[in-house]
Amino acid sequence: MMKSRFAPSPTGYLHIGGARTAFFAWIWAKKQHGKFVLRIENTDLERSTQASVDAILQGIDWLGLNYDEGPLYQTDRFNRYKQIIQHLLDEKKAYYCECSKKRLKILREKLTKQGKKAKYDGCCRDKNLHNGVVRFNNPKEGVVVFNDVVKGKISINNQELDDLIIARNDNTPTYNLTVVVDDHDMKINIIIRGDDHINNTPKQINLYQALGWHLPEFAHLPMILGNDGIRLSKRHGAMSVMAYRDAGFLPEALLNYLSRLGWSYGNQEIFSINEIVKLFELKNINKASASFNQDKLLWFNKETIKSSSVKNLLSNLTWHLQNQGITIKDTPNIEIVVRYLQNRCKTLVNMACELKMFYQDFDTFDEKLAKKFFKDKIPLKHLLVELEMLNTWKADNIKEVVKQVCFELNIGFGRVGEPFRLALSGDGNAGGIDIVAELVGKNKALLRLKMAIDF
């Protein structure tokens, strides 16, 4: 059984980079018919918060990345870590260290000054102490080599590695220890994570070996950089995935875009989630980091909206309608309106805005446009008279009436159509007037025409 995991630390919301990592791990599990585990890495009691846990869960949920196990919390497993740490101590594969932070700081500075790798000097290694932090007794010689699924062969000399701390002064375990224990205990056999973890991997491999455990596979994903070329992180320019919902993006569009940051399948750009799962290969992931580009994401969103089912749009639209305080009525039929709007809206925020005119009345017109289009009221007056007499309120018939007015006044379509559009919409932001007028309905259309004439 293949098993992957996403293991965020709850020190902030779920951002774009984390979302892509989660997505790729999720895809791989789906593709292999394996399991996807969500684990919250909250051993740093000072920085972890429940609010962050909630935010991450909300983000994962909105993206639709369902997990088969979890959320598992590391804080629930402290006894297990303690047991492993004791085991390592007993085996002399770990030792207590009482060096002060001050001494360590001075040591680091000294080594850096000498142009050497800043690492612990092993001062307490053979002192047989019983207090302080616990350090892993990392092998002093040899090379750690592993075959990364996306990066290929990576090797790091053990001399570069530190006797890393695996338990803090207060006995709480640290990241490198807990990851290894958890991934082993949870039977994770492929670790998909950001390549900022490459440097941790040899340390973890040494821990696996010290514990006599089988190694999982490693797949390190390239980072996502911001427009400025600097890595996207909580501290730098990374938007919460929920901010993308708020901005009117569809989760499938975000995911499609994220998949294309690093992964490719020939020249294809647009994929359904199922297609990605079917076609995805870790081997086809680029090794280099990618820059996040808002414009392209917007294009994906536009395309996704266009090809989305009305049902899906509607369910994603609900939040936006509430957010903008729009109440849908029975007429016009919301499905028809959405079907009409889906070809012209790039975001759901945009769609909700354009949807307003069909369900909500207004009492004024866009000043600038009114000045331009309501200057001459004659076309509107003619329109009103003709439309009042129109019995069959259908787009085709309405169009005929507009044409008729143009003919009567001997003016172009635009001279009638533009004022009409502004009269109907209030802000001039609408598509073809015939279909819009039909959807708005005869009563309201005539009312708005009168309002425009009096404006």
Next chain:
RNA sequence: GUCGCCUUCGUCUAUCGGUUAGGACACAAGGUUUUCAUCCUUGUAAGAGGAGUUCGAUUCUCCUAGGCGAUGCCA
């Protein structure tokens, strides 16, 4: 500083030694259209630099430069 990873149009990418280096976003020009938007057509634009291997290198090797990451009692 040290170590690791990376390097094709502005951006995302294709290319599994031989291509007029392809596609997408953005941008520009033109067209359709009743504003906006959509849509269609066309165009501008790339292998970091230097050695080597080879009949031939974007592709393989090395060096340099640049970028990113790590160097935490963060993850």
